Amino acid sequence: MNPTQPLAITMGDAAGIGPEIIVKAFAAGQAQDCVVVGDAQVIAAAAARLDIPGALGPSVARIEQVAQWHGLPPGVIPVLQADGLEPGSLRDLAPGRVDARAGAAAHAAIVTAAQAALRGEVAAIVTAPVHKEALHAAGVPFPGHTELLQHLAGGAPVRMMLANDELRTVLVTIHMSVREAIDAVTFEAVLDTLRITHAAAQRWGQAHPRIAVAGLNPHAGEGGLFGDEEIRILTPAIEQARAEGIDASGPHAPDTVFMRARNAPGHAGAFDVVVAMLHDHGLIPVKYMGLDAGVNVTLGLPFVRTSPDHGTAFDLAGRGCANPASLASAIAMARQLISRA
The missing domain is CATH 3.40.718.10 (Isopropylmalate Dehydrogenase)
Known part of the structure; x- marks a missing residue:
């Protein structure tokens, strides 16, 4: 783990609150050393819906490689398009509904981020929430992040920790x-x-x-x-x-x-x-x-992985009222863990 590298934030389920809380974390200055892995148009649409005023309103830049985040000006959200995820393929996704396309996109983002972590291109992974039904609908043979990341990392024993x-x-x-x-x-x-x-x-x-x-x-x-x-x-x-x-x-x-x-x-x-x-x-x-302060950490992986202590919150998706505090806590926890590794 190289603490000089950015953290990767996976987009999560695009029909949930993941894109919104990611944008809010960037707008609040809590994710400035991070790269989003997912779909640039989904993140841009979330930013447009939030309509954050003035200098706090972030813009979105699609990047082809993690290293390109270095050259972006402050306030820009760098989004690494997940492997196999066609730009615009989620344009008509309805918020708050289970959709196989969202499950497939979430899976693609996790795989892309994990591979980047294994190559040493990112210092840690922070995962926005996924929806288990959407993953299942997409044919993903894992019920959640922990089992999928364990598989991608070679199958070594892992354990889930929840911490505040x-x-x-x-x-x-x-x-x-x-x-x-x-x-x-x-x-x-x-x-x-x-x-x-x-x-x-x-x-x-x-x-x-x-x-x-x-x-x-x-x-x-x-x-x-x-x-x-x-x-x-x-x-x-x-x-x-x-x-x-x-x-x-x-x-x-x-x-x-x-x-x-x-x-x-x-x-x-x-x-x-x-x-x-x-x-x-x-x-x-x-x-x-308190959900706001809780962070999910996967122990036993060859890289640091943290996640907010909540789900996709479909009942809040698209309304602009989701609280990014747990995501911010997950980012802070990841920074803390890589600084001590």
Whole structure:
């Protein structure tokens, strides 16, 4: 990762709020070291709809190579046309509706940005939201960013982390049914998550990160009364991680561990990261603290990838009222991570 290179922001689903919040981030001066990957006409149309007055109103320039961003004047949004995405092919896209063309375009933007990151042309990737139904309609065989980026990066194990200034949570399982996810909580999956989390935190500059493991069952199983996964799976994985020098503890009661880990004014967190077994177990506490500040980070990739902590917000698309705060937080988090890598 080269912090002198720009960050790539993928356009996301063109029928959602991604293009709008990207334009707003540029207008607010929060994305001046970034290149958008997607469709230049979509970004230009979003800028025209917003009608941002005066010097804050950005213009759009289509570039053919990432390096061309250096020569653009301030206030211009550089857009690298995604590979295989024909200019103008999304001109009549209706805001707020699932469309296979938008899913295909979002996929093309992610692939183009990931390939640029793997070549070292961009320092990190910040992904605007995609819509899973649109990806599916386009025939994309991945349910979301995490699985697609893992595939593009060679298939190494990755994990999803949701973070804000006060709490960081890493997930053992992500996008699957709860019934399937419980079966996916294995010794190997938990141990891999602890290893990936430990290595990522060290790259952020935490030499000895304190990792709390949240139980799967109420009260972390209460000694086997409410389930034995903690005894059979979690505790052995924690013990193995500790034998490898990882400061992992638990399993802790999942209904209190996030409160204990929260690092807030007047409350020093007892842990640096919480590892949770299930998607909603881990994400609800962070999202409850506010979507605007939350950032999704994919751990285990050979490049930094962050994303806003919200979806495509089809109900807001085209209305000009979407809040770019979470995107700005994702950009700031990406800068922070590459500066410490």
